[in-house]
Amino acid sequence: MYYSHGYWIMGGILMIIFAVILIVLIVWLAARNGSWGMGSWSPGPRRDPLEIAKERYARGEITKEQFEEIKKNLMG
Known part of the structure; x- marks a missing residue:
C-alpha cells in the first residue's frame, strides 16, 4: 500500500501535541x-512558634525545662 507523507507528518504533530498535553498535566x-520537593507554591498560614512549642510539650516531645527555655527565647 502507498502511504502519503501527510500521514507521517500528521502522526508526528499529534505525538508532539500529546506529549505537550501530558507534560502540562503532570506539572499542573x-x-x-x-509536591515539588522543596515546598509548595503557597506556604499556607504561618503558625505561632509558641503554639508549636506548646503542642510539642503537650505531646511529650520536649521537657518542661526545654519548653521554658524556648518560651524565654521567644519572648525576648
Whole structure:
C-alpha cells in the first residue's frame, strides 16, 4: 500500500501535541499537590512558634525545662 507523507507528518504533530498535553498535566498536578520537593507554591498560614512549642510539650516531645527555655527565647 502507498502511504502519503501527510500521514507521517500528521502522526508526528499529534505525538508532539500529546506529549505537550501530558507534560502540562503532570506539572499542573505537581503544582496543585505541592509536591515539588522543596515546598509548595503557597506556604499556607504561618503558625505561632509558641503554639508549636506548646503542642510539642503537650505531646511529650520536649521537657518542661526545654519548653521554658524556648518560651524565654521567644519572648525576648
